[in-house]
Amino acid sequence: MKPTALVLSGWGPYKGVERADFEAMQRGLFLISGPTGAGKTTIFDGITFALYGEVSGSIREKDSLRSDFADASTPTYATLTFSHRGKQYRVTRNPKYDRPKLKGEGMTTELEGGELYEEEALLASGSTQVTERVTELLGLDYRQFRQISMIAQGEFQQLLVSSSKERTQIFRDIFQTRIYDTMTALLSSRVKGLNGRIDEVKHRADEITGTFRIENGDWEELKSKKNRTYRKRLGFVEQENERLGSRERELASHLRELDQTYKDRVRA
CATH class of the missing domain: 3.40.50.300 (P-loop containing nucleotide triphosphate hydrolases)
Known part of the structure; x- marks a missing residue:
């Protein structure tokens, strides 16, 4: 003025x-x-x-x-x-x-x-x-x-x-500057909503990983940490899944060999 x-x-x-x-x-x-x-x-x-x-x-x-x-x-x-x-x-x-x-x-x-x-x-x-x-x-x-x-x-x-x-x-x-206050309030509201969704996902992840039975001390130690390292948990589960898959293939191959040996002996 x-x-x-x-x-x-x-x-x-x-x-x-x-x-x-x-x-x-x-x-x-x-x-x-x-x-x-x-x-x-x-x-x-x-x-x-x-x-x-x-x-x-x-x-x-x-x-x-x-x-x-x-x-x-x-x-x-x-x-x-x-x-x-x-x-x-x-x-x-x-x-x-x-x-x-x-x-x-x-x-x-x-x-x-x-x-x-x-x-x-x-x-x-x-x-x-x-x-x-x-x-x-x-x-x-x-x-x-x-x-x-x-x-x-x-x-x-x-x-x-x-x-x-x-x-x-x-x-x-x-x-x-009220427009910036409005924007800040809007962004804060969105952040709060996203944090709520993240908490829900984390809670669901805890429930799911809690059902896993992995005979490994490292896994139990990883689950017990207060700082929930979900990437490490996921990596551990993927490694364990790959290990079990490999073991499953080995057992399946060994089973086929035993089955073939059994059939050979029956025919003899």
């Missing part, structure tokens, strides 16, 4: 309409500087209030933003125009405040309100609706925005002292 201009009316020390034009400073970094009381935080308050309906610091209250010097006919509001992802937006808010009646005596109350536009299209109307849409648009809520984008004077340590979990959440929202 890049601010383009900020307009403040009847706001704080300003009894009229004041405009801060940021568009001429879009080529690089710029510094908002000045002595204490010069109005630096007032600019931050205006930007933050326009976006979220809250001020940037913890000292000011949003219901005390109206200028004590403003005329009854001067409204109090903050308008911020900004660009975001190639699109232009304009958001206007007014705080709840009391002002003298335009006619007659006494005071009247202006209720809090707001509007959000994309170019000339109205996206949201009403303070709550505008806050929800801005949060969705920027991917940051008020607390996160204040921590990383609009750090008020005397509160710059809040991000630094935030817990690791809070910082992770903030940066995840900023850089929109």
Whole structure:
């Protein structure tokens, strides 16, 4: 989000309409500087209030933003125009405040309100609706925005002292890495499923190999190992199967020889 201009009316020390034009400073970094009381935080308050309906610091209250010097006919509001992802937006808010009646005596109350536009299209109307849409648009809520984008004077340590979990959440929202969290969760689920299937296969392999009766001490030692080396078990079984096959062929050949000897003697 890049601010383009900020307009403040009847706001704080300003009894009229004041405009801060940021568009001429879009080529690089710029510094908002000045002595204490010069109005630096007032600019931050205006930007933050326009976006979220809250001020940037913890000292000011949003219901005390109206200028004590403003005329009854001067409204109090903050308008911020900004660009975001190639699109232009304009958001206007007014705080709840009391002002003298335009006619007659006494005071009247202006209720809090707001509007959000994309170019000339109205996206949201009403303070709550505008806050929800801005949060969705920027991917940051008020607390996160204040921590990383609009750090008020005397509160710059809040991000630094935030817990690791809070910082992770903030940066995840900023850089929109939730897709990777989703992918990680999906892959973890698949890994869990595959591990379950592997365990089933291992259990079945244990059952099958447990039925083998091989008169060999090496086989018994191999089965008793806690680290189930199935490749070695398979290799041992294949060797034993080959040995038994060879022995079977030898016995079959010897049987044929005995049978032939028996037939020769009978004929004799």
